[in-house]
Each structure stands twice: as C-alpha cells, then as structure tokens.
Amino acid sequence: MLQWLNLLRCHYNFCLRDRIDSYEQVRQPTLGNYCDLRTKAECCPLTCSVSKNSQLGEPYKGDKKRNAYEMQSSELPKLKQARPWYKTVHSTVLQQNLRKLDTAFKNFFNGKGYPKFKTKQRFKSFNYPPNQVKLKGNKIYLPSIGWMRFYQSRLIPDGFSLRSVTVRKKADGWYISIQIEDKIIPKSQPKDLDKIESAIGCDLGIKKLLALSNGEQIKNPQFEKQLERTKAIRQRRSSRKKRRSKNQKKAAQRLARIEQKIVNQRTDYQWKLAHYLARLADVIVLEDLNIQGMIKRCKPKQDEDGKYIKNGQSAKRALNRLIRDCSWGDLKLKIQSVAEKFGCIYLEVNPKYTSQQCSNCSHIDSANRDKEKFVCTNCNFIADADNQASINIGRKGLEILGINLSLATGSPPESYV
Ligand SMILES: [Zn+2]
Numbered sequence: 407m408l409q410w411l412n413l414l415r416c417h418y419n420f421c422l423r424d425r426i427d428s429y430e431q432v433r434q435p436t437l438g439n440y441c442d443l444r445t446k447a448e449c450c451p452l453t454c455s456v457s458k459n460s461q462l463g464e465p466y467k468g469d470k471k472r473n474a475y476e477m478q479s480s481e482l483p484k485l486k487q488a489r490p491w492y493k494t495v496h497s498t499v500l501q502q503n504l505r506k507l508d509t510a511f512k513n514f515f516n517g518k519g520y521p522k523f524k525t526k527q528r529f530k531s532f533n534y535p536p537n538q539v540k541l542k543g544n545k546i547y548l549p550s551i552g553w554m555r556f557y558q559s560r561l562i563p564d565g566f567s568l569r570s571v572t573v574r575k576k577a578d579g580w581y582i583s584i585q586i587e588d589k590i591i592p593k594s595q596p597k598d599l600d601k602i603e604s605a606i607g608c609d610l611g612i613k614k615l616l617a618l619s620n621g622e623q624i625k626n627p628q629f630e631k632q633l634e635r636t637k638a639i640r641q642r643r644s645s646r647k648k649r650r651s652k653n654q655k656k657a658a659q660r661l662a663r664i665e666q667k668i669v670n671q672r673t674d675y676q677w678k679l680a681h682y683l684a685r686l687a688d689v690i691v692l693e694d695l696n697i698q699g700m701i702k703r704c705k706p707k708q709d710e711d712g713k714y715i716k717n718g719q720s721a722k723r724a725l726n727r728l729i730r731d732c733s734w735g736d737l738k739l740k741i742q743s744v745a746e747k748f749g750c751i752y753l754e755v756n757p758k759y760t761s762q763q764c765s766n767c768s769h770i771d772s773a774n775r776d777k778e779k780f781v782c783t784n785c786n787f788i789a790d791a792d793n794q795a796s797i798n799i800g801r802k803g804l805e806i807l808g809i810n811l812s813l814a815t816g817s818p819p820e821s822y823v
Pocket of ligand 1: 768786
C-alpha cells in the first residue's frame with residue numbers, strides 16, 4: 407500500500423503539471439497565437455508547436471470531444487506500457503486518482519484554492535470506486551491487494567450497499583472508510599419555515615468555545631494545550647536525532663502519534679457538540695468569521711532608517727496557536743453536516759457589531775463591552791458579553807430567514823446580576 411501511495415502520488419503530480427500547463431496556456435497564451443495539428447485548432451504560420459490542449463491522452467473519441475479527466479484517463483494504457491510497474495496498481499484506483507485531481511480543479515473553478523503539488527505528507531489515501539471491495543466477517547477484500555483482517559468499528563446495517571472505499575494512512579496505522587448507501591431511506595429535507603419552533607445563536611470564542619443564546623456556555627478543552635508539553639518534548643527529541651537515521655524515524659513516529667491523538671480528541675468532542683446543538687434547536691445560527699485573516703502574520707514595521715522594529719508578531723503567536731487549537735472551521739463544518747442530517751437549518755451571519763450591540767435596546771457602543779461583562783451605556787442592561795453577542799447573532803439569522811420567532815434566551819449567570 408505504501409508503494410501504491412508513492413506511485414499514485416507521482417502520477418498525480420505528473421498529471422497535475424499537465425493540467426496546469428494547459429490551463430495556463432488557455433488563460434494566457436505565452437507564444438501568441440498557436441495551433442494544434444492534432445485537434446485542428448486555430449493555426450498561425452509562425453508558431454505551431456504549443457498545444458492548447460493537455461499533452462496527455464487522446465482529445466477525441468470518435469467525433470466527441472473528451473473532457474480533461476477522460477483525456478488523462480485514456481492515457482493510462484500507454485502509461486502502463488511505458489512504465490510497467492504501474493500495472494501493480496489496480497486500474498480503477500488509478501482512475502480514481504485522476505478523479506481526485508479533477509475534483510481539485512473543479513473546486514478551483516468554483517473559487518477554492520489553486521491545486522497544489524502533493525508531498526509525501528499531503529498524499530495519504532487512495533480510493534476504490536463502488537462495487538469493488540468485498541466484506542466477510544472481520545475480513546476485507548481489496549482488489550489487487552487481497553483479503554486481509556481488519557477491525558470493523560461499526561457493523562454495516564442491513565439493506566446498505568457498499569459504495570466507494572477510501573484507504574488512508576495515519577500515524578498509528580491504516581484506516582479504511584467505507585461509504586454505505588440505502589436508496590430506500592429518503593434524503594433528509596430541511597424543515598419548513600412555518601414548522602420551526604426554536605432557534606439558537608452561537609458565539610465562537612477561545613476559552614468558551616461556544617456561548618449560546620440560551621445562556622449556556624460550552625467550555626473549550628484546548629486539547630493541544632493539554633498535551634503541549636509532551637508534544638514539545640517529542641518535537642525536540644525528533645529534531646535532535648541524526649537526519650534520516652532510524653532513531654529519527656522512530657522519534658518522528660512518536661511525534662506523529664501525539665499529533666494524531668490531539669486531532670482524534672478534538673474531532674470526537676466536536677462531533678458530540680454538533681449533535682448536542684442539532685438536538686437543541688431547529689435553526690442554528692453561527693457567525694461568519696474570517697479565520698484565515700485572524701491568524702495572518704502582522705505586517706512588518708520599519709522605522710525612519712528602514713530598520714525593522716517590533717510589529718507584535720511574537721505576542722500574536724501565542725494567540726494564533728490558541729485560535730488554531732479551537733479549529734472553528736472544522737467545528738462549523740461538522741455542525742453544518744449534522745444539522746443537514748437532522749433537517750435543521752444552518753446559517754452563518756456577519757458578526758459585525760454583534761458584540762457591541764445591546765440585545766435589550768439595540769444601542770450600539772464600543773464602550774458597552776468591558777472584557778467579559780456587558781453593560782449597556784444606554785439602558786444599563788447587564789449580561790455576559792459572549793452570551794449577549796450570541797443573542798444578536800441568533801436574531802440576525804432569524805431576520806435573514808424572515809421568520810418572527812422569539813429566541814430562546816436565558817437569564818444571565820448569577821454572578822453578573
Ligand atoms: Zn441597552
């Protein structure tokens with residue numbers, strides 16, 4: 407499987423280069439007008455060597471033009487001829503690998519990031535398409551690899567058929583995730599707007615991971631901070647070993663395992679939290695934070711002589727680490743997916759002024775907030791700052807939905823009254 411990963415990664419990067427070339431070529435032709443003799447595309451007598459299409463594969467099947475994925479896929483037989491070691495990889499796995507690349511480009515065309523070349527650290531899984539993998543008791547059959555024992559963490563319910571299967575390498579071993587499907591079960595639909603009974607607003611924070619509009623506060627276990635010391639020790643040990651030695655490999659493994667532990671703990675906590683929220687209310691409103699912007703590096707500062715002076719980055723580093731430990735982005739994705747499953751409505755609203763506005767009289771003043779305590783300068787309303795921000799967030803969400811519903815608000819904690 408390790409060998410496969412290496413081969414697949416090479417193939418992925420090779421095909422990625424091909425697609426980037428053809429994309430850049432179309433976006434901005436580097437050699438003026440050009441033509442392609444194979445595809446009878448436009449022609450200029452001066453330059454005719456650069457292909458507008460990707461270099462791999464046949465662009466036509468009969469009269470029909472192939473899309474980028476099909477073109478690269480048609481190249482696979484030739485690849486196996488030229489490089490016979492690719493024959494060891496199951497053919498559908500190679501195709502799925504190209505699909506992965508195609509998805510990366512589709513995401514890019516939909517406004518996500520530019521596809522990246524994959525390093526060994528970033529390429530850890532391969533897929534089987536549906537109807538390839540077989541299961542029998544505690545054994546699994548992976549085509550071209552064979553039968554092997556595995557730990558089935560959850561039994562597959564009756565009536566479900568196996569869909570695509572992903573084999574993934576993690577720090578403590580290999581994992582298989584199996585997608586299952588039962589066509590009889592209807593897809594969950596979001597609830598009708600007039601049937602909504604309860605709504606909740608959530609304010610994201612660091613110490614309190616979530617402050618809810620019903621007055622509840624969910625603490626952040628800060629898993630990374632808990633294991634910070636162990637992680638630092640293992641990091642140091644790993645960095646002081648001789649490079650590429652066996653001992654360094656072992657130390658790096660130990661480090662990777664603790665990193666995985668942190669991720670596992672956090673993921674588990676977040677799933678449980680997401681389910682808790684989905685049971686609590688029909689509408690979940692969160693704030694739309696620019697997290698990437700929050701952990702951005704401070705701009706370098708220069709004095710009059712052009713010498714660099716302190717810009718506050720070193721102080722911000724600690725905060726950035728705490729923000730990363732919260733992993734709000736992952737939490738939001740999980741809440742969203744659970745909400746969809748339960749038929750709840752998930753919303754993100756602009757958090758502007760939500761922490762400054764009084765939820766009692768809608769007065770906006772930056773002086774309203776005094777650290778964790780909120781005191782309205784207009785009506786002397788006292789509350790916990792985060793909880794009352796979440797009330798504003800919840801109201802904003804309900805406004806967008808256009809339903810008239812009083813938010814489930816709770817009384818402020820006693821210490822503030
Ligand atoms: Zn007020």
